Amino acid sequence: MNTFVEITERPVSTDEVVARLANPANGAIVTFIGVVRGLTGERETRHLEYEAYPEMAEKTLRQITAEIYARWPDVRAAAIVHRVGRLEIGETAVVIALAAAHRAQTFDALHYAIDRIKEIAPIWKKEFWADGAAWRSEH
């Protein structure tokens, strides 16, 4: 199992995240890329700020990858990188990449990874609009 997790203030490149999975046995890689949207409902977002509890967030992301390996044995490698700090519209907030020999199990596992991050990773998002700002959660 090849695992890489990171909370970073730098821009996130999907190519660099995928490179963490490199292994000649992995033929299928699926990724989820979360990008800052300019519109949420009817409100125009100006920018976002992400904040994390970095030590616990990385531990949590590592735990999520362990859950995935246990549940989807075909998944052989996982990399999750989440950016924090101020992000502009169109910038990448998170990249999740999973690799397997074949793609069969990767989709369910990827779906699971996103759900679990939103559920348990200590990462917060504050939206800034023209007329205010608020912390946002999915719950």
Add this chain to the structure above:
Amino acid sequence: MNTFVEITERPVSTDEVVARLANPANGAIVTFIGVVRGLTGERETRHLEYEAYPEMAEKTLRQITAEIYARWPDVRAAAIVHRVGRLEIGETAVVIALAAAHRAQTFDALHYAIDRIKEIAPIWKKEFWADGAAWRSEH
């Protein structure tokens, strides 16, 4: 709808494919990255050669994106880039990227895209081993 399809002899960067989808309304991007595996069953692959009927392959890929937009209206943008020529182990053969406001429909659509490419795109793969070579299809 923002569509980009390409058959290329150059190395494929997921970041560059994803950049083709850029739109502030697209918050969720999923990608499938097909990578050359070093092992298929028990046999060690030395390298691969991909060949395409480029004009028809690009037309076919464009058709597949149209099918996806019709079937999954939330999918707003699609980019498919397939490499041809000689590829070494670990190199990227294909990147499929789909974007939507939210991720709900993107997974099914991505799955569909891969299936359809394997089914109808005029693209062929020849595997080279230590002791021979053969054209491979999924069927």
Add this chain to the structure above:
Amino acid sequence: MRVNVRFFAVSREIAGMAQQPHTLPEGATLQDLQAQLFADYPALAAQRVRFAVNLTYAPLTSPLHEGDEIACIPPVGGG
């Protein structure tokens, strides 16, 4: 009429070339062209080839026309 036949992958290797002009009688169909190709290249008959006419998969009953581009499409394997 004259049409252009393009070969790919295993069909290209069997034909020994990437393309070849063919002359067919007026009213000929894809089936007629297939018969001619299988006669010229018997190994091609063992492949499960499909045909495309002008970039679209076409049934064997399709009539052909002057200048058509016919592609000989062995089982595909992209992705």
Add this chain to the structure above:
Amino acid sequence: MRVNVRFFAVSREIAGMAQQPHTLPEGATLQDLQAQLFADYPALAAQRVRFAVNLTYAPLTSPLHEGDEIACIPPVGGG
């Protein structure tokens, strides 16, 4: 015993700081610390906060120990 409390996101804004040492009687639980925090920062009680002890989510019945790092975790929203 002394523990360190870390605040994040809306809890950091309510507390007006990112971390704060707290002194608690021996045998205190997370529930005792929560009561102290809610008394100090009433606005915190309106948030659905969870707590983590030493990087792991912990129930309010958890006993605390000298040197523990307690995090005040408002509803998360990563991804």
